Amino acid sequence: MKLTELMKELALTVRSAGKRLDREVKGGYAGDLLSDVMANSKAGDVWVTIQGHPNIVAVATLRDLAGVILANGRQPDAETVQRAEEEGMPLLCTPLPTYEVVGRLYRLGIHGQD
Amino acid sequence: MAPKDIVRRACEEGLDIIGITDHNTGKNVGAVQEAAKGFSVSVMPGMEVQTIEEVHVLTFFETIDDLRTWDGMVYAALPDIANNPAYFGDQPIVNADGEILGFEEKLLLNSVRMTVDQVFGEVQRLGGYCVPAHADRNSFALLTQLGFIPPNLNIVVVEVHDLQRAQRLVALKDLQFITSSDAHFLSEVGRGKSHLIMDGISFAELKMAFEGRNGRRVIPQ
Numbered sequence: 001m002k003l004t005e006l007m008k009e010l011a012l013t014v015r016s017a018g019k020r021l022d023r024e025v026k027g028g029y030a031g032d033l034l035s036d037v038m039a040n041s042k043a044g045d046v047w048v049t050i051q052g053h054p055n056i057v058a059v060a061t062l063r064d065l066a067g068v069i070l071a072n073g074r075q076p077d078a079e080t081v082q083r084a085e086e087e088g089m090p091l092l093c094t095p096l097p098t099y100e101v102v103g104r105l106y107r108l109g110i111h112g113q114d
Numbered sequence: 115m116a117p118k119d120i121v122r123r124a125c126e127e128g129l130d131i132i133g134i135t136d137h138n139t140g141k142n143v144g145a146v147q148e149a150a151k152g153f154s155v156s157v158m159p160g161m162e163v164q165t166i167e168e169v170h171v172l173t174f175f176e177t178i179d180d181l182r183t184w185d186g187m188v189y190a191a192l193p194d195i196a197n198n199p200a201y202f203g204d205q206p207i208v209n210a211d212g213e214i215l216g217f218e219e220k221l222l223l224n225s226v227r228m229t230v231d232q233v234f235g236e237v238q239r240l241g242g243y244c245v246p247a248h249a250d251r252n253s254f255a256l257l258t259q260l261g262f263i264p265p266n267l268n269i270v271v272v273e274v275h276d277l278q279r280a281q282r283l284v285a286l287k288d289l290q291f292i293t294s295s296d297a298h299f300l301s302e303v304g305r306g307k308s309h310l311i312m313d314g315i316s317f318a319e320l321k322m323a324f325e326g327r328n329g330r331r332v333i334p335q
Contacts, residue, residue, distance in 0.1 A: 035258045035259075035261050037261070051167055052166075053231075055260040055262065058261070058262070059261050077229055077231065079266075
């Protein structure tokens with residue numbers, strides 16, 4: 001499944017790297033401690049978080065994630081948007097809280113990767 | 115911990131400077147400064163702020179007026195959620211004698227709606243100084259919350275809980291460490307301290323020592 005196929009179901013708006021939404025999503029990870037996400041997320045995961053700090057782009061790029069969803073109406077810092085654009089890392093926002101986002105992802109067939 | 119008792123304990127421990135850094139409030143610092151009049155210990159006005167990323171940052175100011183300005187900004191950025199003393203305890207505001215003048219009603223343990231970048235920016239604009247708190251710990255620390263030290267903050271000094279652990283963390287390499295008591299009880303005052311090379315006691319000297327400039331520095335323990 002691709003990020004483009006999630007847009008409507010998760011009420012997503014694109015903030016960065018709109019041209020990279022055709023990337024294949026292999027699984028999902030959720031977390032707000034970047035140290036944890038850096039250690040445990042898998043390549044191809046879509047990451048659900050409420051952290052909007054620029055460091056999320058570095059973590060997502062380092063782990064080769066498919067994209068980042070900022071949940072619960074959180075807005076990324078301006079620098080986060082800019083860096084995500086530079087890195088080609090899709091940054092998507094939704095008013096839905098993390099629990100709801102993850103539930104809907106699971107229903108769409110996106111699970112955690114072993 | 116009554117202000118007079120904190121000052122007495124600090125003097126007994128031989129401390130020259132203490133920082134008062136309550137969580138998201140600076141409203142009790144004036145009382146400690148008042149209590150320290152006539153004693154050998156200097157009280158540095160401060161506050162431990164919890165940013166929106168849930169990073170704890172120690173903020174220090176030269177004057178109590180600067181801290182009060184900062185306190186006003188932090189208070190406005192705290193969510194409007196009332197404290198429940200049954201769960202979290204009272205949040206008293208006291209005078210130098212420890213008499214309760216009133217209670218802070220907003221819950222102070224929440225995150226302030228400011229990013230770590232905004233906290234550093236505003237504190238520096240007010241002439242203050244930021245030191246990331248307990249940078250080696252596994253909760254509410256820069257590294258746990260943000261994975262690595264954001265380079266744009268130009269951090270040169272961090273406060274650490276366990277010096278030996280901190281020295282093993284690659285992510286903290288090349289930084290100066292200060293250790294402190296993080297005292298929440300009177301008996302803990304002085305259990306951790308830092309030795310600094312300074313030319314007299316002033317805020318400017320302290321900043322230079324934190325940054326290792328002009329021959330001032332933190333003496334590694």
